[in-house]
Amino acid sequence: MATPVKRIGILTSGGDCAGLNAVIRAVVLRAETLGWDVVGIMDGTHGLLENPPHVIPLRHNNVDTVVMRQGGTILGTTNKGDPFAYPMPDGSVKDRSNEIISAFKKLGCEALIGIGGDGSLAILSRLAQQGGFPLIGIPKTIDNDLGITEMSVGFSTAVDVATEALDRLQPTAASHDRIMILEVMGRDAGHIALTAGIAGGADVILIPEIPYNIKNIAAHIKALREGGRNFALVVVSEAVLSPKGGSISRNFFGGQKRLGGIGHILGEEIAEACQAETRVTVLGHVQRGGQPSAHDRLLASAFGVYAVTLIQQGKFGRMVAWKDRQVIDVPIEEAIKQNRIVEKDCTLVNTARGLGICLGDDGTLRV
Amino acid sequence: MATPVKRIGILTSGGDCAGLNAVIRAVVLRAETLGWDVVGIMDGTHGLLENPPHVIPLRHNNVDTVVMRQGGTILGTTNKGDPFAYPMPDGSVKDRSNEIISAFKKLGCEALIGIGGDGSLAILSRLAQQGGFPLIGIPKTIDNDLGITEMSVGFSTAVDVATEALDRLQPTAASHDRIMILEVMGRDAGHIALTAGIAGGADVILIPEIPYNIKNIAAHIKALREGGRNFALVVVSEAVLSPKGGSISRNFFGGQKRLGGIGHILGEEIAEACQAETRVTVLGHVQRGGQPSAHDRLLASAFGVYAVTLIQQGKFGRMVAWKDRQVIDVPIEEAIKQNRIVEKDCTLVNTARGLGICLGDDGTLRV
Amino acid sequence: MATPVKRIGILTSGGDCAGLNAVIRAVVLRAETLGWDVVGIMDGTHGLLENPPHVIPLRHNNVDTVVMRQGGTILGTTNKGDPFAYPMPDGSVKDRSNEIISAFKKLGCEALIGIGGDGSLAILSRLAQQGGFPLIGIPKTIDNDLGITEMSVGFSTAVDVATEALDRLQPTAASHDRIMILEVMGRDAGHIALTAGIAGGADVILIPEIPYNIKNIAAHIKALREGGRNFALVVVSEAVLSPKGGSISRNFFGGQKRLGGIGHILGEEIAEACQAETRVTVLGHVQRGGQPSAHDRLLASAFGVYAVTLIQQGKFGRMVAWKDRQVIDVPIEEAIKQNRIVEKDCTLVNTARGLGICLGDDGTLRV
């Protein structure tokens, strides 16, 4: 008598990032070694609202080496709305969670693997509890603001892209005696700005976790100038507030209004405060896509394999996480409730201060 | 009796780009093989207005392999103003050409090698004629709009950077069902947009040489959608006019006003015309700087060596140029009077049309 | 009455290189704008020897942007033998040209587009003449040794890869006081070695076109050392003969016998002659594959589009070529009979000498 074959579902949800396809590939390859089927659900939970459900069978030939190297997600992740408050064509909102749960159950999957950030995992977790189906979460976010895990999929590539931008901006800044401002992504946390800023040799790094003052920045740049430097590199996280104290409204153009994100505001403020030429680069969506770094492919592969192992072991409601060179698993709830911001005296903040980088505050290192 | 040693001057002028240091290195290495001295003049002609003149002796150890790989220019290129109409602190303008000529003559150089675009070479040529000193021009411009030469230094790297941006934007566009707009540099000509657009798989390429219509773009994107494509890539040159017909004023922030360059305007227009999500990336100064491509280093090396050879041969008033795998030399005047725009039926335009890329006009290929 | 639809065949032949998929894509997209069908023949002419013939229909969705960015060829190019002297299982050889011609004719194609180097194009041309079918050739070779065309598909990427290798070897050479030898591809011509050598800052470049002497190399490295340099970079083309004068037999391991290619021989000879530590890197097949450079994608796109246009115009027996920023077409016979080697006083040789690079001969520049 043949062993009944297990089937698992997988979806990607929230903003895309590099490495998602490497996760999908790892899940499929691991499942195949166990003789299991994998069903890919398109566009997050949205694929389950279509009639018939928009799902595709996934086999190793859908997810080969070539696909692993591609950015984005072959499953799509177009956000059409919150399942619990779905925007309807008539302008109303509707709870469509039961439709999703019902459609998922009809797929005959033993469990769902959801790849997402804190928002997506929270929604998936709520669906799983309501629907009574087993869920495994895999953390992805270029912002790296998910709790517990040292790294989420996508962060490493985003840092590489932002660092390369600084590598390109430095020589043109030096050739023209300019102050270059680079605005990077990071909606709630400054990890990209801080990490790429250190790696890319920034002189000033502004992150939402540390309040700043234009005067401190201007004083720092003045000191650099007196030390013989004719240029400066400033990295700022998109979530940093206006120097006037207010938050900066954003809309759908590249994550910021045409009237100007924080990068452009700082460009004007610093130009005036330093009496210097500034140029602003808003890095935008190139941070999301493109070929994943080796590190993201590794992390993605380890997470994908381990997620299937958890299903095999019957451990559910868990998120895989990276800690001290190992994959571990933790309750999803625990991971998503700890939005991981940059901590006050963490290694990277101390490293930045130790290098003499201005973080916009008084700049001193508590030594 | 010792042969009298020749001395030559060199400067970089206008916007920086990748490959300038490779030119400087080639000039110095070639001059050293002849036993000549090279004097680097800082910040274009501005170094000659300082007292004492801001010049540095250049030897092979200033310009080694490591320096060749660096973007920007070790000689600086900070523009302080037109020598013939120099902005003075009191707000007036002054003809300072004779000061520059006089300071250059005091350096004792037999000739000046000027690395610049059309604007810079025009000014240098006027100075050389007025001052009666020999000049050799080396073309550099990321826009590649200088006449006669197939390629100017800096263009190849800029195209690589813009193409890589498209490589990163495509997967995130596809993951989210989005139309991505990439605004690239190109003040008077669309070479970067056209070249990178073809290499990066763009669906729509807008360049200043070809008038466009939002309706044509929308129709093209609609046709793609009907053919099963869920995303589109649009590349636009910064010099493209507003769809309303007016030109778009620019200021010093990244070459465009905070109120929005053509990229953001198109983002709104296309979103509305296609009823689709758009995202806009303004690539900005990352196109200028950073490590030069192998091609730019090669071109720069060939130009630098040949420029010294021209001095050796007593051929002056010439610009070096690349043509059919060889360096040639042409009268500077001839090169700069031909602003090289994208021509109507050139290979790249025909290639774009042949691939089915929409150039904003009616999109047909005259076959 | 519907217009009869044309069908064209396409194949890739010979060693693979970056950019082949971009050619295939361009042919398919251009053909589709004309309403034509494209049939891909697998593994060069070999696909026509299979029963049934191994061919695949090609539509735009087989050759999208993602595929364009991939190295190698989706049509395969596994060489099973010369059609006119095909190795049979029993050890005999057989003329199978008529089988290939007959199978091709059964496909109902109006013309064949063959992408290959000089060897492949010669065979295809002979088949076309014998079979009386129309042929268009598209030049590809990382060695860039095809006549007339300034550039063949694949060369630009190979140069980029070799230059990057030099960029990586230089700092480790400098850190350890070493002489680094890099062996690059180039079976009959030294274009890769010469181009990448200049771009990567090599001190010595050895190519098959220029006879060399270990003494000259040692003298050059000694002079560098006396000038304060503690390292040297040597680039050598795989086809360079042994310093003892003999040619170096090669077998199927990475193009060279385990007993050592020219790189390792030089490593020993130079170590002894210079009394210095040497390290040898044989770059090998990484030069062939991988993501094509922007330039290779551009060239490939222009060639592919133009090849279809030639068919449309009924011009056959032509090879497309790149010349002075345009695609032109020339008789295939003319292109392949001119094996393009590095010429004696070409710009690149003069550039190398002008930079003081040792080419292994007496090192002087005829100025």
Added chain:
Amino acid sequence: MATPVKRIGILTSGGDCAGLNAVIRAVVLRAETLGWDVVGIMDGTHGLLENPPHVIPLRHNNVDTVVMRQGGTILGTTNKGDPFAYPMPDGSVKDRSNEIISAFKKLGCEALIGIGGDGSLAILSRLAQQGGFPLIGIPKTIDNDLGITEMSVGFSTAVDVATEALDRLQPTAASHDRIMILEVMGRDAGHIALTAGIAGGADVILIPEIPYNIKNIAAHIKALREGGRNFALVVVSEAVLSPKGGSISRNFFGGQKRLGGIGHILGEEIAEACQAETRVTVLGHVQRGGQPSAHDRLLASAFGVYAVTLIQQGKFGRMVAWKDRQVIDVPIEEAIKQNRIVEKDCTLVNTARGLGICLGDDGTLRV
């Protein structure tokens, strides 16, 4: 009365790698914020044996952003021999440790920061104990085989380079129906091979920690072939033993004898066992040098800053280490006595097995 200024020494020892300059920069910048001097000792301890000692003062302008991006080490690391058994010109060996200690003491440094791998740190530690001077170790090794620390400087870049090589080899393998063998560095441990192999989509990964059998490899490749795959990627660590069981002697050519390292041996064995074409690439020294990855620059910066902080705190005999997103410090002795090999059931081994990668043993995953 002025505060007496502290002075610290710094040296790099052992094989170079990417990120060393970023460590030096971080030490100098951090020291300068404290008002301390930094003395760079050239070529490991060897600079102390020269008369006068070969040392250079290091200030922030020696170690700017541009230098941080360079591979190798500006301090040099040419190995002239073990201080305790130094090879003399007459062929004898001599204990020169006291000369080194004495020369170091004359520099007036409060402490020495030594950047090295396990071998170098062991020697430095012995010197420090014998000489009674304070030492701080900073771990660097592309092999990542140092104990306790999750990561050493240089590993991340080496993995990136090896992964990129696989990315380039995969398409050419697929185009030609070939088995590609990539030999990577790793003298005692298989971390590079395992990490890059997973990230680069290898089918077979051989590391010194896991005994292998050609039969298992051949069976695996046969199974892939039956599943429709026409190529395979094999990554092997240079330290892997011959399939005949013997170790492979190495000499100074690229770390391996011309008669062939393990890569070429496997190339022949696998070709025979699988009746397939194989090609071998020995990646060699490109893994060492070149621009450090963002991650290596970050790690280097964090280590350098923290090392100075340890001196400030009077904590000596410590090695800095990376653990769980923080820099910590551990006794040097403890770190170097634990040669960190790939452990049997670690996450990466399980990930490889989970993906179906053959590790040369029986290939099963203990699930």
